[in-house]
Amino acid sequence: MEKTKQEVPKFTSYQKFIIVLLALLQFTVILDFMVISPLGDILMKKLDMSTANFGFAVSAYAFSAGTSGLLAAGFADKFDRKKLLLFFYTGFIGGTIFCALATNYHTLVAARIITGLFGGVIGSVSLAIVTDLFVINQRGRVMGFIQMAFATSQILGIPLGLYFANHWGWHSSFFMIAALGVVILAAIIIKMQPVNKHLELQSDKNAFLHLWHTLSNKNYQVGFAAIAFLSIGGFMLQPFSSAFLVNNIGISQEQLPLVFFFTGISVMFIMPLVGKLSDRVSKFRLFSAGSFISIVTILIYTHLGLTPLWEIVIINMIMFMGIMSRMIPATTLNTGIPDMKDRGAYMAITSSLQQIAGGIAAVCAGFIVHQETKTSPLENYDILGFVIAAVTLSSIFLIWRVDKLVKPKEEALKG
16 A cells, blocks of 8 residues: 555645646647647638648747757756746747737748747746656656646637637637736746756756757657657648548538537546556556557548538547547656756757657648648548558657666656
């Protein structure tokens, strides 16, 4: 019984506050990126964008986020993590307001670049905070709660964003995100304590030397590759999902919020369960199970034609349950690779490579998928499904290698 308590330690009240705060913060960052997808059909029509243009608009955020993450990586362990979070989140809110003020394709791309420059670093800083404040046998549950930001964005954020877009124009969706961000920013300033224990362990005085030491670590490189591959499938599938649902499946713009709402409900249900399981069973086996579920459902989904609303809702729910069942164990395992002194840099590089890989995936998806007119069905979406399935299979091997690296640390903790 005593052993079980050691393996699954309880959270303090402050830890619970941090979990809620980081979950809300991730909600705004994820929503800012995710809302582009359901607004995709509206944006392509309103701003006269081709599928390739829209792919670049999505990837602009990813490429700038990846670039800023790499530039910030060397400095990520040199400052109090709270101060870093405040700086980048403030910039993110400003970029989101710029998105709301965009009037054409070019200004939208510029706004997405600015938002990405700041937003791309927030996830890595948050992960470094989680790794500093929670032991590895708590992190599965923590990541389960924080990743629920994805589900909440599906249940509340995206339907609300679409409601705003349908009634007051697509610009209002970004104003909504920025307003919520200001409230969260105030909570970070007032309530969050400094996170600076890592500053006592620094040995690299030069930021770029610290970056190079982190990049050149062979074990770290395995984690970098695994997380980069993990992001490719989502970046390929998501950007054109609303256009596919409207033009291929036959879902109306008014029905889109329902699809995202019920998908979010399923993810909201599965996330805490996966988080708890991730702290108790093999994270690699859990990841593999989620991967096989996602492969099967993605192949079914990408080959669909006209489909009733109830059927597409069920398929989407199962598909995202599989996809999100991969994210928690993979992300939790990845946090176990770096040493404390390297965590900020490691998480920043991981986030950067994830964003850059995702940006390349979005651009590739924009060239694979084709649409003759603004209202005609998307072509080659089935080919996209096969590509995503192949990438998912490759990621299983890479996460297996990560698992082999982390296991000795987990065993040492239990001992």
